[in-house]
Amino acid sequence: MHRARTLYDKLVDRHTVRKLDEHAQQVLLYVDRTVLNEYTSPQAFTALRIAERPVWRPAAALGVVDHVNPTVVGRIAIPEDAAKQTSYFAENCRDFGIEIFDMKHAMQGIEHVVMPEIGLVLPGMVIAAGDSHTTTYGAFGALGFGIGTSDIEHYLATQTLIYKRLGSMRVTLDGDLPPGVRSKDVVMALIESIGASGATGYAIEFQGGGIRALSIEARMTLCNMAVECGARGALIAPDEKVMTYLSKTVRAPRDELWRLASERWLSLQSDCDAIFDREVILAAKEIAPMVTWGTSPDQAVKITECVPDPRMQADPVRRHAIERALAYMDLRPGQPVNTIQIQAAFIGSCTNSRIEDLRDAARVLDGRHIASGVRAIVVPGSMSVRRQAEAEGLDRIFTSAGFEWRQSGCSMCLAMNDDVLARAERCASSTNRNFEDRQGAGGRTHLMSPAMVAASAVAGRLADVRQLVGER
Amino acid sequence: MQAFVKVRGIAVPLAASNIDTDVIMPKQFLKGIDRSGLDRGLFYHLRFDEQGSPRPGFILNQAEWRDAAFLIAGPNFGCGSSREHAVWGLMQYGIRCIIAQSFAGIFFDNCARNGLLAIELGEEEVRRLLDLVSSPADNVLTIDLNNETICGRGLEIDFEIDPIRKDSLLKGLDAVGQTLEFRDEIRTFERNYLRENPWLEQK
Ligand code: SF4
Numbered sequence: 296m297h298r299a300r301t302l303y304d305k306l307v308d309r310h311t312v313r314k315l316d317e318h319a320q321q322v323l324l325y326v327d328r329t330v331l332n333e334y335t336s337p338q339a340f341t342a343l344r345i346a347e348r349p350v351w352r353p354a355a356a357l358g359v360v361d362h363v364n365p366t367v368v369g370r371i372a373i374p375e376d377a378a379k380q381t382s383y384f385a386e387n388c389r390d391f392g393i394e395i396f397d398m399k400h401a402m403q404g405i406e407h408v409v410m411p412e413i414g415l416v417l418p419g420m421v422i423a424a425g426d427s428h429t430t431t432y433g434a435f436g437a438l439g440f441g442i443g444t445s446d447i448e449h450y451l452a453t454q455t456l457i458y459k460r461l462g463s464m465r466v467t468l469d470g471d472l473p474p475g476v477r478s479k480d481v482v483m484a485l486i487e488s489i490g491a492s493g494a495t496g497y498a499i500e501f502q503g504g505g506i507r508a509l510s511i512e513a514r515m516t517l518c519n520m521a522v523e524c525g526a527r528g529a530l531i532a533p534d535e536k537v538m539t540y541l542s543k544t545v546r547a548p549r550d551e552l553w554r555l556a557s558e559r560w561l562s563l564q565s566d567c568d569a570i571f572d573r574e575v576i577l578a579a580k581e582i583a584p585m586v587t588w589g590t591s592p593d594q595a596v597k598i599t600e601c602v603p604d605p606r607m608q609a610d611p612v613r614r615h616a617i618e619r620a621l622a623y624m625d626l627r628p629g630q631p632v633n634t635i636q637i638q639a640a641f642i643g644s645c646t647n648s649r650i651e652d653l654r655d656a657a658r659v660l661d662g663r664h665i666a667s668g669v670r671a672i673v674v675p676g677s678m679s680v681r682r683q684a685e686a687e688g689l690d691r692i693f694t695s696a697g698f699e700w701r702q703s704g705c706s707m708c709l710a711m712n713d714d715v716l717a718r719a720e721r722c723a724s725s726t727n728r729n730f731e732d733r734q735g736a737g738g739r740t741h742l743m744s745p746a747m748v749a750a751s752a753v754a755g756r757l758a759d760v761r762q763l764v765g766e767r
Numbered sequence: 768m769q770a771f772v773k774v775r776g777i778a779v780p781l782a783a784s785n786i787d788t789d790v791i792m793p794k795q796f797l798k799g800i801d802r803s804g805l806d807r808g809l810f811y812h813l814r815f816d817e818q819g820s821p822r823p824g825f826i827l828n829q830a831e832w833r834d835a836a837f838l839i840a841g842p843n844f845g846c847g848s849s850r851e852h853a854v855w856g857l858m859q860y861g862i863r864c865i866i867a868q869s870f871a872g873i874f875f876d877n878c879a880r881n882g883l884l885a886i887e888l889g890e891e892e893v894r895r896l897l898d899l900v901s902s903p904a905d906n907v908l909t910i911d912l913n914n915e916t917i918c919g920r921g922l923e924i925d926f927e928i929d930p931i932r933k934d935s936l937l938k939g940l941d942a943v944g945q946t947l948e949f950r951d952e953i954r955t956f957e958r959n960y961l962r963e964n965p966w967l968e969q970k
Contacts, residue, residue, distance in 0.1 A: 310960075312949070312952060312953055312956045313949060313952055315931060316930075316931065321929075321931055323946065323949060323953075325953070325956060325957065325960060327967060334797050334798070334850075335849060335850060335851070337799075337800035337801070338800070338801060338802055338851075341800070341801065342943075346943070346944075348943070348947075351953075352957075363798070376798035376799070377798065379798075379800055380798065380799075380800055383800045417966070417967070419964075420967075425849055426848075426849055427847065427848055427849040427873055440872075440873075441849040441873050442849060442873065442876070443849055443850075443851035443854070443873060443874075443876060443877035443880065444851040444877075445851060445877065445880035445881065445942070446876065446877075446880060448943060449880075449942055449943050449946065452943045452946075452947065453943060453946045453947060453950075453953060454953060454957065455946060455953055457931075457942060457946070459929070461872075491784075491785050491843055491846060492785070492842055492843035492846065492869055492871070495843065495869055495870075495871060495872060496872065525843065525846065525871060525872065527872040527873065548966035552965060552966040553966070555965070555966065556964075556966040559964075591785045591787075612782065612783075612784055612841055613784075615782075615783070616783065616784055616785070619783075709789075709794055709848070710794060711794050711797065711798070728787075728789070728847060728848075730787050730789040730790065730847060731789070731790060731812070732789065732790075732793060732812055733789050736793075736812065736817075
């Protein structure tokens with residue numbers, strides 16, 4: 296008998312090596328590939344060394360240095376602890392036969408930018424990696440999810456994970472986005488509406504005309520940030536746009552294998568009568584540019600709105616959370632968010648540092664200059680993105696506008712290198728987390744799209760990109 | 768992995784929601800290549816001020832709670848970054864069990880892999896526990912994994928846990944070793960799978 300299945304079900308079923316319980320709620324899941332970084336992997340390799348276990352399939356892993364490296368040109372002066380991590384990482388990759396893009400490699404970049412751009416993320420894959428934003432790969436119809444270090448070890452030793460099936464949530468984006476609204480705004484609006492744990496226990500599938508209309512890079516932004524509402528997997532069924540994107544990458548299959556694969560990929564979708572455990576519908580026309588005001592990604596409003604008033608919140612736990620966030624962020628209840636002054640602007644991170652993001656920000660900055668008193672940096676997601684941007688002259692637009700033009704890495708997204716906010720410094724940021732101390736102890740982060748960061752840097756305060764450049 | 772059977776200890780109330788792993792283990796403690804020294808990093812910015820002196824207001828710095836074995840928290844505990852350092856730090860500090868309204872997925876799995884018991888309870892039950900252990904005289908609980916119960920003064924709460932998770936916690940099993948017992952099955956699966964998806968073999 297035909298049982299309608301979601302795309303998520305199909306991917307899990309296809310990768311099930313064995314059931315671990317009667318109803319296959321827990322399974323031993325075959326994982327196609329991983330990407331490793333220097334800070335969540337060392338203890339996994341040490342455990343393998345101690346147990347004298349080899350890596351099951353070294354060719355199915357790629358190592359990328361991205362979190363601790365400096366992004367200043369030349370990448371000089373790396374501190375001792377970071378040097379220890381990168382050298383142990385190189386040693387591990389060498390000893391276990393894993394390819395590595397180290398700090399000075401021409402293909403280096405943020406792992407979630409590098410993996411798709413070279414064609415290592417293919418539809419239908421399961422990819423687990425030691426970083427929560429592995430959900431990015433859902434843009435290709437691949438099930439990507441983050442794991443901890445013990446599970447990295449488990450993956451490396453067995454090519455599998457002990458996996459518990461998630462519930463399924465469908466998020467439908469109806470209609471086309473209004474001018475000036477980006478996929479970052481869509482995902483921020485989603486997180487705001489369902490909450491920071493709204494999709495905990497679920498894998499999201501994005502559907503609808505609004506999603507189809509998005510470019511692959513915009514879809515990556517969406518899937519990337521889905522983890523901020525708790526989703527451990529965010530899928531979009533592959534379409535012709537995915538095929539076009541992959542056909543230009545260096546490592547996607549070719550010739551006969553490509554024909555075979557692409558035919559299979561295009562058939563990957565949820566059955567039309569599949570039932571989802573939860574449905575969320577977003578009307579594209581109601582979405583506007585979003586900014587966060589608090590210290591959790593769901594504490595967000597439209598740029599035309601105001602900082603909320605905790606006294607309006609009946610629930611004591613939520614009220615307390617708002618009060619605490621306002622104290623940390625040093626904001627007044629009822630203050631219009633577009634009056635919030637900034638001292639820093641950051642364009643980068645695995646959410647928004649791809650070539651389209653840089654083009655989008657550069658369009659806003661072209662012929663303009665950032666406000667005095669603002670320091671601004673742009674950190675391309677990968678060295679390939681950087682080269683492409685330079686070929687298009689975007690670097691000159693950024694530098695003429697007063698931005699620093701950097702080499703690639705995670706940089707001020709989590710400030711494990713030397714790009715750090717000072718205490719009380721306030722930053723418009725194209726990143727994904729506005730947690731306390733995330734970008735530097737006492738630093739204050741406002742999340743938004745790269746175009747909004749650019750507009751805010753020019754205005755010296757949080758600003759509506761639609762006003763700056765007209766509705767386009 | 769450390770086994771968990773029945774533990775009696777002090778419980779700390781942390782009523783907030785969305786306590787993220789950046790707060791549990793700030794980035795400056797992620798720079799090692801081993802697991803050492805993470806007890807110092809636990810809740811660092813909450814526990815210590817800019818000079819590195821303990822903040823007397825933070826509950827773990829108060830004598831009645833300093834030797835805590837359990838944490839009780841609101842929804843979405845452990846959200847954010849996948850860093851397992853958060854779990855290692857909690858365990859090095861001496862925390863053996865976290866009770867929360869809900870957990871973020873990666874953190875929940877990281878707990879299981881290290882023998883840190885993570886219990887999800889309803890809002891009402893979490894509230895009762897928070898109220899109880901907020902009084903230093905009543906802050907000792909006994910958590911019995913075998914019987915799936917939490918006992919405190921005048922209160923007994925049943926909890927549920929996935930049987931597979933329970934079994935490996937009770938025995939303190941090494942997951943990798945267990946999975947490798949299915950080595951041949953994985954090989955067979957892989958051979959068939961790569962034959963059907965031949966483009967996955969190349970890189
Ligand atoms: S850019 Fe930020 S979110 Fe992305 S992998 Fe790096 S640190 Fe994590």
